[in-house]
Amino acid sequence: SQQGEEDPQALSIQEGENATMNCSYKTSINNLQWYRQNSGRGLVHLILIRSNEREKHSGRLRVTLDTSKKSSSLLITASRAADTASYFCATDKGSSGSRLTFGEGTQLTVNP
Amino acid sequence: GAGVSQTPSNKVTEKGKYVELRCDPISGHTALYWYRQSLGQGPEFLIYFQGTGAADDSGLPNDRFFAVRPEGSVSTLKIQRTERGDSAVYLCASSPGGRNTGELFFGEGSRLTVL
Numbered sequence: 001s002q003q004g005e006e007d008p009q010a011l012s013i014q015e016g017e018n019a020t021m022n023c024s025y026k027t028s029i030n031n032l033q034w035y036r037q038n039s040g041r042g043l044v045h046l047i048l049i050r051s052n053e054r055e056k057h058s059g060r061l062r063v064t065l066d067t068s069k070k071s072s073s074l075l076i077t078a079s080r081a082a083d084t085a086s087y088f089c090a091t092d093k094g095s096s097g098s099r100l101t102f103g104e105g106t107q108l109t110v111n112p
Numbered sequence: 113g114a115g116v117s118q119t120p121s122n123k124v125t126e127k128g129k130y131v132e133l134r135c136d137p138i139s140g141h142t143a144l145y146w147y148r149q150s151l152g153q154g155p156e157f158l159i160y161f162q163g164t165g166a167a168d169d170s171g172l173p174n175d176r177f178f179a180v181r182p183e184g185s186v187s188t189l190k191i192q193r194t195e196r197g198d199s200a201v202y203l204c205a206s207s208p209g210g211r212n213t214g215e216l217f218f219g220e221g222s223r224l225t226v227l
Contacts, residue, residue, distance in 0.1 A: 105154050
C-alpha cells in the first residue's frame with residue numbers, strides 16, 4: 001500500500017495563481033521528497049525536507065512538513081503553463097538506505 | 113551518459129513471453145531502484161540494489177519477476193511468462209547511496225505492453 005496520499009487528486013488553476021498540494025503519510029520518516037512528472041516522462045526531484053525541518057524554499061516552491069500531523073504541503077507560487085504535470089510526494093521510512101514510497105499524485109493543470 | 117538510461121523505451125509482447133528491461137544508472141551511483149507505474153498511479157516499489165546485492169526485494173509481486181545487477185552498475189529486470197496485468201511503465205532510478213535515502217534520479221522508463 002502507498003505510504004503517501006496526496007490531495008487533491010486533480011487541480012486546475014489559471015496562470016499566475018498559486019497551487020497547493022497536500023500529502024499525508026502514516027509512519028515515521030527520515031525525510032519527505034516531492035517529485036514532478038511530465039506526461040510520459042520520468043520523475044524529476046524537486047525538493048527534499050528532513051524530518052527535523054518545518055519549511056523549505058526553492059525558487060517558486062515552498063514545502064512545509066508537520067510531523068505531528070504526518071503531513072506535508074507543496075506550494076507553487078505564480079504558476080505557469082509549464083508547471084502542468086503530476087506531482088508526487090515520497091517518504092523514506094527511516095531505516096538505512098531504505099526505499100522511497102510514493103503517493104498517488106496530484107495532477108496539476110495550469111491554464112494559460 | 114549523464115543520466116539514467118533505460119532500454120527499450122517501448123516493448124510490446126504477447127502473453128506468456130519472457131522480457132528483459134535494462135537500466136544503466138548514473139556512473140558511480142551505488143544504489144539502484146526499480147519501480148512500476150500503472151496509468152494514473154504513483155510509482156510502486158519493486159526492488160532496491162546496493163552495489164551488486166538486492167538489499168530489498170519485497171516489492172517484487174511474484175516469482176515471475178527477477179532482477180540482477182552482477183557488476184554493481186547495469187541492472188536487468190526480468191519478467192517470465194508475462195501476463196496482461198504486467199503492462200505498465202517500469203522505471204529505474206539511481207542514487208549515490210549512503211546512510212539515508214536522498215534524491216533519486218529517474219530514467220524515462222520502459223513501457224511494457226502485454227497483449
